[in-house]
Amino acid sequence: MTAEIYPSLAQCAIVAAALKVLLFPAYKSTDFEVHRNWLAITNSLPLWEWYYEKSSEWTLDYPPFFAYFEWVMSQVAKLVDPAMLKVYNPEYDSWQTVYFQRSTVIITELLLVYALQMFVDSSHGASKRAAQAAAISILLSPGLFIIDHIHFQYNGAMYGILIASLVLARKRDTLLWSGLLFAALLCMKHIYLYLAPAYFVFLLRAYCLSPKSIFRIQFVNCVKLGAGIAAIFGAAFGPFALKGQIPQIISRLFPFSRGLCHAYWAPNVWAMYSFVDRVLIILAPRLGLSVKEDALHSVTRGLVGDTSFAVLPDITPRMCFALTLFFQTVPLLKLFAQSTPTWDNFIGAVTLCGYASFLFGWHVHEKAILLVIIPFSLIALKDRRYLGAFRPLAVAGHVSLFPLLFTPAEFPLKTVYTVFWLILFLVAFDRLAPASSRARFFLFDRFSTLYITVSIPLIVYCSLVHAAVFGKRYEFLPLMFTSSYSAIGVFGSWVGFMVVYFTS
C-alpha cells in the first residue's frame, strides 16, 4: 500500500472554500443575474414556458438538464428568500440571494473534488504523485476561481462531470458509463459539443468496433451505448419534444446572429487576424491596399461584438466551422488508427479538439479556454515535452481571463491569485515531470521561458502603466495587447502539442 500523499484534495478544498466564502461580496457579472433569472423561470413557470419566457434579456439558453438543475436549486432557494424567485424582479440581489447563489457554486464544486479524487485514485505507482499535483492544480485553477467565484458561473460542477467522464474512459469496463456521462453533460451545457468529436471517435474505435479490425462491429456495445444515449437525450429533451418545442430550444442554444469575436477578444486566431488587420490599416497607404471605410469605425473601437475587417477579407461562420472541423479531424485520425487507443491519446485528442474549436471557432468566449487547459492538465505531467507545451498555455490562458474582471477591488485578487498559482504549479510540475524518452525537439523550452517572462511587463503595462499614461483613452490597447499576447501563447502551445501528440 502506498503512503498517503499530502496535502490531500480535501485539505486543499477546505482552505480554498474559506477564501471563496470570503469572496461573497466581490464583484459579480451579469451572469449572476442570468442564473438568478433562471432560478426564477424554472421555479415559477411551467416546464412548457421555460424556453419561451423572455421578459428578461437573460433568457434560458442552456440545455434542459441545466434547467432541471436550476429547478432543484430553486427548491432550496424558496426557503432562503422567495423574492429571488420572481421572474419580474430584475437585478434583485439581497444578501440572502448572494449568499445562496455563491454557496451553491461552492457546494456544487464538490463534484469536481470527487471527480479529481477519482482521477488520483485511477493513477498508480510513480505517476500518482504527479496526478495528485495535477488534480490540485485543477481544483485551485485561477480560471475557475475568476470565472466561478467572482464572475459567477457553475463551471466547477460542469468540469467535475467532464473529468469524471474522462476518468471512466480509463478502464475498459467503464467505457459505457464514460460515454453516457458525457451525453448527460452535453444536455447540461452544450459548449462541450466542442469536445464531442473526440468522444465519438474514441468510443467508436474502443467500444463499438473490435480492436482487431475496424470492420468488425461489436453490436451489443453499439446497442447499449445507443440506447443509453437515446434515453439520456430523451429525458432531457423529451418533455419539450412532446410539445414540439425543439426548434425553439435550438434557436436559443445556438444564436448564430452573434459576431466572430466576442465582446472582448478571446485569444485565438481571429484575435491575431484582427491585430494584423489593424496594423495593416496603418500600413495600407504605403502598401497600396484599399481600406473599407465603413469597417474602420468598428475596428478602432475594438470592443464591439461583430468585427468587420478593414483590409483583410471578412470571415464567415462557414469558414470558421470548416477550419475547426479540419483541425479536429487531424488528431482524431491518429486516434482512430490505433487498434486500442490509449487513454493518454484520448485525452490528447480531447485537448486538441478543445484547441481547434477555441482557436478557430466562431464567437468564442475567452472562458472557453478552460476546455483546453483542464483536459490538458490531466496529461501535462506525462513527461517534460508535454509540460513544455502546457506552460505557455497555462500562462496565456489565465492571463487572457483578466479582462473579465475590471473593478479595482478585484484587481489584486485576480493577479496575485494567478501569479501564485503559476509560480506554485509551474515550479512543482517542473520537479515532477519525468524526462522524456525522446529527444527534445526544437527550441520550444526557450520559447516558453521567453514567453512567460514577457507576461510580467505586459501585465504591469496593461493594469497600471496604461491607465497612468493614457487614462481612459485608447482603452482597446491593453485589451488588444493582452489578447494578442495570449493568442500567440495559445497558438504556440497548440503547435507544440500537435508535434508532441504526433511524435509520441
Place this chain on the structure above:
Amino acid sequence: MAKPSPSAHKPRRKVKQAANAPSSLRNVGPVETMSRAPAFPLAALLWPARGTVSQWELLPLILMAVGLFRWAAGLWGYSGFEKPPIFGDYEAQRHWMEITTQLPISQWYFHDLQWWGLDYPPLTAYHSWLCGKIGSLIDPSWFALFSSRGSHDPTLKIFMRATVIVSEYLVYIPAVVVFVRRFSRLNGVANWSAAVALVAILMQPATILIDHVHFQYNTVMLGFVIASMSSILAGRNLWAAVFFVAALGFKQMALYYAFSVFAYLLGSCVFPRINLPRLIAIAGVTVVAFAILILPIVIGTLLDVHRGIDSRPDIDGPRPPLPLFQGLADYLDTEAFYYPVVEQLVQMVHRIFPFARGLFEDKVANFWCALNVIVKIKKYPAELLQRGALVATLISIIPPNLVLFFRPRKDLLPLAFAATAWGFFLFSYQVHEKSVLLPLMPMTLLLASSHGLNKTTRAWVGFANILGCWTMFPLLQRVDLAVPYAVLTLLWAYLLGLPPTSLAVYFQEGSTSWTQWATLFIHGSFYLVMAFWHVLVKSVRPPPDKPDLWVVANVGVGAAGFSLCYLWCLGRLFLQGEILPRSWFAKKDKAKTQ
C-alpha cells in the same frame, strides 16, 4: 499549496543547517520533520516543501497566499459602514488623513475634538498625513476638509484597505518574517517548521479581523514591537529601543510591552556583569528617538507661531489653561516663545492618555468588567478605582518582568511579553476589547519556539486566539461581520488542528498524561460554552430588562479564559526561566515538553 517533494531535480541552494540551540536543555530538531505524516492540516499543506525547498521559493508564495486572504476579507464591510451619525474606526482614520493634510500641524491635536479628534501619538499622525497625501493625488474629495466626513465612496474604501495592507507589508510582515527566522534558529527549529509557524502567525484571525475587516492599523504598532524583539534577538539593543519608541509613537497601546522591554534591556545591562556604558547608550538613544519623533510637531508649532497661525482658531478670548499639569503654567512664562510648544505637547499627552474616562468603556473581557457583573464597581469613586487598577496591574506584571530582569534571555522574550500584556489587558485601566491583540501577538509567536508546534503549545496558543476572536464577536457582529469572523477563525482552527475542527491536540500517541486530560477538560468546557453561546445569541433574545446579558456572559467567560492564559504564560516562563528548582516541576515539565 501543493509543492510535491522533488525527485528529479536537486535545488541549487543548500539548505542551511539550523543554528544550534543556545541552551543545552532544548532538544535540537523538530518533532514534525521526523514524523511520517503531518500532524495537522497546515503541516500537510506545506508537506511537499520539506527538506529541499529553499525559503526563498516558499516565502513569496506564503506572502501571496496570506495577502489574498487579507484582501478578500477586506471586501466585507468596515466599522461604522453607513452607521451615522459618527460612523466608526474607519471614519476616524479617514478623518485623521483629512485633518493632517488640510490643517497646519499645530492644529492637529486641537481640531474639532468631538468628531474623532486625533488621539494617537505623532507617528500615526505622520502616517495619516502620508496616506492622505497619496490619496489626495487620486481623488482630492476623499480628504476635503469637513465635506468628506462620513464618506463611504467605494473607491475610497479600496484605497483605505490598500493603505492597511501596504503598511502591514512594510512593517509587520517583514518584522514577523525576520523574527521567526531568528527565533527559530535560536531555538534550533528547522526551516520547514519555521515556515509552518510563519504561516500560522500570519493567518492569525484576530489581527486580520480587526485590521483588514473592522479597520485599524494595529499591525503597524505590533510590527514595530516585533521588530524591537527581533533586534533584541540579533543583539542590537539600541535598535530595539528605537523600534520600541516607534511602536509607542504609533500607538500608545504599546505601553503594554514597555515594562518587558525595559526589564530586558535593564537586565542585559546588569547581568551577568554591570555594563554602564550600555545602559547610558540605551537611555541616550531612547531619548534621541523620542526627540526625533516629536521634532516635526515642535518645529511645526514654532513655524506656525512665527507665521501667525493660531493652533486654536475657534477660541477668541484668552487662552484656556493647560488640560493637564496646570501647575506648570505657574512656572512658565505663557508669553515665551516656547510656551506654544509646551501647550502643544501637553495637549498631545492629554489626548493620548484620557485619564478622565471611566475604568472601562464598553464590555471588555477583562477582570474589572467581569467583576462588575458581581459587584457594581462603577459606584466607587474613580480615584479609588484608578488606584486599584494600578495596584492590580503592577501585581500581575511584576513577576514576569522580574524573571526577565534576572534572566535576560532571548528565548524568554515572547513568554514574558505575553504574560505582561495579559496582565495589562486583564487589570489595567481603560481597556478596549481590541486590545486583546496585544497579548495574543507574543503568545502566537510562541509557535516559532522550540516545540512550538507540538500539541501543548498549539493547544494553548490556539485556545487564546480562538477565545480572543470570540470575545470580539459582539464588536464584529454590530457591523454584520459574522461571516468573515466565522470563516477566518474556523479556518485557522482547522489549519492548526484545533477545536472545533479536531481534538487531536489533546491526545498524545500512546499515553495521554493527566495534564493533558486536565487541559482537555478546561479547554473543552470553554469551547463548549463558546459554541453554546453562539447558539444562544442566534436563537434566543436576551430578557428585556437585561439587553446586554449575552455580551456580559461573553465578557465573563472571556475574562476567565484569559486569566488562564495569563497563568499558563507565567507558569511556562517560570519553568523555562528556571526560576524555581526544577525538581518541583519535574513531572509537569516532562508532560509539557513532550
